Amino acid sequence: MKKYEELLVSLRQVIRAIDLYSKKLSKETGLTSPQLLVLLSIAEHDDAMVKEVAKTINLSSATITSIVDRLEKRGLVTRKRSTTDKRKVGISLTDEGKEIIKDSPKPLQDHFIARFEAMQEWEQSQMLATMQRISTMMDAEDLDASPVLEVGQIDQH
Amino acid sequence: MKKYEELLVSLRQVIRAIDLYSKKLSKETGLTSPQLLVLLSIAEHDDAMVKEVAKTINLSSATITSIVDRLEKRGLVTRKRSTTDKRKVGISLTDEGKEIIKDSPKPLQDHFIARFEAMQEWEQSQMLATMQRISTMMDAEDLDASPVLEVGQIDQH
DNA sequence: TCATAATAGTTTGATCACTAATTATTAGCA
DNA sequence: TGCTAATAATTAGTGATCAAACTATTATGA
Numbered sequence: 268m269k270k271y272e273e274l275l276v277s278l279r280q281v282i283r284a285i286d287l288y289s290k291k292l293s294k295e296t297g298l299t300s301p302q303l304l305v306l307l308s309i310a311e312h313d314d315a316m317v318k319e320v321a322k323t324i325n326l327s328s329a330t331i332t333s334i335v336d337r338l339e340k341r342g343l344v345t346r347k348r349s350t351t352d353k354r355k356v357g358i359s360l361t362d363e364g365k366e367i368i369k370d371s372p373k374p375l376q377d378h379f380i381a382r383f384e385a386m387q388e389w390e391q392s393q394m395l396a397t398m399q400r401i402s403t404m405m406d407a408e409d410l411d412a413s414p415v416l417e418v419g420q421i422d423q424h
Numbered sequence: 425m426k427k428y429e430e431l432l433v434s435l436r437q438v439i440r441a442i443d444l445y446s447k448k449l450s451k452e453t454g455l456t457s458p459q460l461l462v463l464l465s466i467a468e469h470d471d472a473m474v475k476e477v478a479k480t481i482n483l484s485s486a487t488i489t490s491i492v493d494r495l496e497k498r499g500l501v502t503r504k505r506s507t508t509d510k511r512k513v514g515i516s517l518t519d520e521g522k523e524i525i526k527d528s529p530k531p532l533q534d535h536f537i538a539r540f541e542a543m544q545e546w547e548q549s550q551m552l553a554t555m556q557r558i559s560t561m562m563d564a565e566d567l568d569a570s571p572v573l574e575v576g577q578i579d580q581h
Numbered sequence: 582t583c584a585t586a587a588t589a590g591t592t593t594g595a596t597c598a599c600t601a602a603t604t605a606t607t608a609g610c611a
Numbered sequence: 612t613g614c615t616a617a618t619a620a621t622t623a624g625t626g627a628t629c630a631a632a633c634t635a636t637t638a639t640g641a
Contacts, residue, residue: 270540271540273556274540274551277559278442281562285562299596301598302596302597316620318620327600328620329598329599329621330599333597352606354619355620356619356621384428393550393554394554395427395430398438398554401555404539456626456627483628484629485591486630486631487627487629490591509589513590
């Protein structure tokens with residue numbers, strides 16, 4: 268196998284690892300990862316509008332609507348139409364919703380960071396330099412990205 | 425910004441770049457990216473089994489089945505049950521299928537590969553080693569994923 | 582040989598994600 | 612004021628994805 272192929276393979280493995288972890292997370296909480304993301308987003312900003320949530324986690328309003336449907340059915344969130352602007356709908360966590368996210372496990376990057384920080388200083392620098400170089404080589408350095416490990420878009424401030 | 429944050433950002437950038445590229449590809453070919461992946465996989469290995477394709481592009485057999493359903497409906501592939509082992513189903517490209525992928529760019533970043541190949545041998549090796557290490561640091565997570573210590577989990581069922 | 586296990590593929594039911602169309606409401610402006 | 616544009620959320624339709632259940636076939640071992 269050519270070297271660049273191996274490189275692409277390990278890249279895919281990384282992507283897959285991130286993906287698998289989020290699935291594992293889902294099993295533990297009984298929520299799918301988009302559901303968890305929505306809950307966390309609402310926890311940060313109570314009484315959030317559908318559109319705000321959509322923007323925060325970079326999904327369409329339609330998708331948020333359907334996820335909120337399910338969360339509402341499970342009694343984790345409530346909807347309340349705004350009185351000042353009747354087009355808007357505020358979403359809030361129920362007590363049960365708050366309870367669930369309270370003991371949801373850490374996201375992958377926390378574990379990864381721990382390992383990274385355990386490395387030698389020079390190793391860290393080298394790893395960073397390499398990763399940045401790959402990013403540059405893919406013309407990706409100008410892309411907006413947050414330090415959150417999720418596959419598929421999320422959170423671009 | 426902390427070093428690990430920079431690392432995560434560049435990792436996300438790379439993931440995003442790959443993602444954006446595959447979306448761009450989809451627009452050009454009129455196929456969704458999984459559909460294109462399936463076609464390319466079959467092009468590499470004609471008369472491929474569902475399971476082989478599934479393994480190659482890392483999806484479940486069920487998913488491949490449904491994608492092949494659509495490709496077949498569009499006349500891009502054909503199915504043929506094996507005579508030696510009637511459980512197996514071989515998938516092949518039709519002429520139209522071959523036509524479509526012939527003028528679709530490879531789902532790899534041509535730029536990236538060119539740049540990678542232009543690097544010194546030792547640089548390539550180092551880049552690969554680093555990427556593999558990151559991969560390991562994440563895979564390992566999957567293995568030693570200690571079940572979260574739950575308080576009061578002893579409850580009798 | 583024949584019962585049982587393993588394998589290949591499909592079906593089913595759920596979730597997720599998108600775009601486009603629809604509904605209801607508010608804002609802008611002549 | 613009243614018409615039109617913009618906005619917020621939802622619905623509809625398509626496709627992707629998986630786990631689990633199911634069907635058909637082949638392999639295995641007593």
